[in-house]
Structures are given as structure tokens and as C-alpha cells.
Amino acid sequence: MSTLSAEQATELGDQFSKMGDEIRDYYLGNFDALSHEERDTMSKQMMEMWSMSSSMYTLSAVLVLDDLDASLQQIRGIQAEIGSTLKNLANVQKAIDITGAAVALAAALLSKDPKAIGTSMEGLAGKIADAKTA
Amino acid sequence: MGKRKIGILGLIWMMLAMASCTNLRHVSDFSGSAKKGLASFESLGYGFEKSCLDKCFEQSSQKLELNPTCPCQQEAKADSATFVIYQALSAYLDGLNRLSANETARYNTKALTDQVASGSFGGITFSPEQATAYINIGNIIGNAISNGYRKNKVRQYVTEADPSFQELIRFLEFTLSRNLKGILRNETSMSQVTYFQLYRDPSLSTFEKRQVANEYFARKRTLEQYGKEIDIYVQMLAKIGVGHRELAENIDQWSLADLKSQLSILSGDLEELYGYYKKLQP
Structure with missing residues (x-):
């Protein structure tokens, strides 16, 4: 995970988010036809997908700093x-x-x-x- | 002093006035608007930690848990990282703005000029015309020297800083438009499903379902509001980036009317976006 770049983490965030959306569309479209167990399982799955997606976006925002170290140093130097x-x-x-x-x-x-x-x-x-x- | 001397003084005044017309006004105006637009970051209603706490409180509310423990350290770290980028850009723009503002280098010769204007030097008396010319020359010499110095420094800093400035702007845009907006999109989806489930709960009365629907619409509006704020802020960042690049690329052509006009348009756009942004604020 340490070699993951900010862009890659965001890309993963997008993928997890899309998977969550796809489960949601199916869940909402077929709600009445689903059993209680199926509803519970799908509900947990999509929430998990969105949650993982958000964690990836957060990780990306933290990793951004690693990618920017040189630029931050330079702009701080110029500001000084x-x-x-x-x-x-x-x-x-x-x-x-x-x-x-x-x-x-x-x-x-x-x-x-x-x-x-x-x-x-x-x-x-x-x-x-x-x-x-x- | 005779009329000839006043004429010479007038000529010198005109020459110095032309020499001191190193106009940094467009740099000052642009960096001022950019700084103001950038500072809207501090009033963004949404952030990484806030999204985490919102989610945690919503889940606790469903479980009727009044003392939740919300593990949001990583989100707080993401906010700090974003703030570091914002702060570096803000400090740089502030320095550039102060360096290019006329007030910085307008030297105060008031004490001297007051004395001259009052003609208080014993036997020497100054006519109002002579005093005015003398005072103007004093001011213009001071500003001409400092303007030349400032012009060189502004040129050096803007050119040197541009690649890093663009990178920081790009990453701030990226973090907000992709990561934070992504989290907001996820939160909107979670909210939609949660309220749908409540709405379809057979144990709720029609009155309770209506309350759930109203709560959902209010939540949806709030999340949309956050989204609009981020969108406008990201547009401001893009304008700031373009403006700085224009400045860096054309900085050796200080008299170029196009550069001033372009920066003036960008400053106007920034002010307009800032106006929209302020209207969105609750």
C-alpha cells in the first residue's frame, strides 16, 4: 500500500464507488422482489463499498503530500x-x-x-x- | 528660484514620473483577488473529518447510541494535508500581493515636505509651485528606485514559483474535486439508501414517513450545497492557476496591454465567482 500513488488511490476510490452504485441501483429497482436476507446482505455490501471508496479518497488526500514535497519546499523558500x-x-x-x-x-x-x-x-x-x- | 529653474524642475519631474511608471497594479490586483478567492477554502462547509463525523453520528443515531466513538484520525490527517497546500499557496500570494502593492514602497517623506511646504527655513522661502515640484520629485525618486527593485523581484519570484505554484493548485483542485467530491457523492448515496429503507419500513406511520421524507430532502439540499461550494471553489482555483501562468509567461513584457487586460478579466471572473460563493454561504 505504501507504493500507491495519490492518483491510484483515487482511481480505486472511483471503482469502489461505482460498484456501490451498481448494487444500489439493483437494490432499489428490485426491492420488493428481494427477501429480507437479500436486502440485508446487499445493503451491507453497498455501504461497505462506499465506505471503502471514501477511505481510498481519504488516503489519496494524505498521499498527495508525498507527491508534493519538492513543490511545497520550493514555494515555501520563495515565500521566505x-x-x-x-x-x-x-x-x-x-x-x-x-x-x-x-x-x-x-x-x-x-x-x-x-x-x-x-x-x-x-x-x-x-x-x-x-x-x-x- | 526663477521661472527657468521651475521649468527644469518640471521637466525632471515629468522624466521621473515616466520612469516610475513601473505599474505593478495588475499584479497587485490579480494577487489580491486570487488571495481573497483562495481564502474561501477556510469557509468550505465540507471536509474529510466532517464527512467521517457525519457518517458516524448518523449510524449512532440509528442505533440510538448517544456516546459514539468516531475513529476519524485519518480524515483529520487528510484535512491537515489539504490545509498545508492551501497555506503554502496563500502565504505566497500574500507575499506577492504585498510586494506588488504600491503602499509597500511608497516612502513617507511627509516630515520633510511639510517643512518645505511651510517655508520654515529661515531666510529661504518657497513658492507653492516650487514646494510642490520639490515634494513631487522627492516622492517620485523614492518610488522610482523602489519600483525598479520591486519589478525585478516580482519577475524573479513569479517565474521561479510558477511550476510549483501550478502543481500545488493542480493537487488542491484534484483533492477537492476528485477526493472530497467523491466522498460527498458516497455520503449522498448512503443517505439516499438509509432514508429509503426508513421510508419503506412497515412499522412507521404515514406521519413518520412524511417526517423521514422531509428530513431526507433537507439532508439532500445540504449535501448539494456543499457540492456547489466545492465546484465554485475549484473553478476559482483554475482561474488563479491560469492567471499566475499568464503572469509568469508574459512577465518580461510589462507594458503589454494584453497581459493587463487578460489579468483584469481573470480578476473580474474571480470576483464574480467569489460573489457566487458568498451567496451559497448559509
């Missing part, structure tokens, strides 16, 4: 890379924050306004400290 890229984008935001603070300092220096220079220098120092602690 996307996460890391998004982190880098957050770092670009920090770089832009720093650049923005530097531009503000340059504008303040050009204005020769000591108060604006002081504020801008503090702003730049703050942004650099933020980036280092992140």
Missing part, C-alpha cells in the same frame, strides 16, 4: 525570500528617512538659521540612531 525582500524594503524606507533628514539639514545650513540647523541635526542623528537599533 519575499518576506526578506519586504524587510529590505523597510530598510530602504530607513535610508530614505535618513536622506530626507540630511536634505533638511542642507536646507537649514543654506538658510543659515541656527535654530533650524540645530533641529535638523537632531533630526538626522535621530534617524541614524533609529536605523542602527532596527
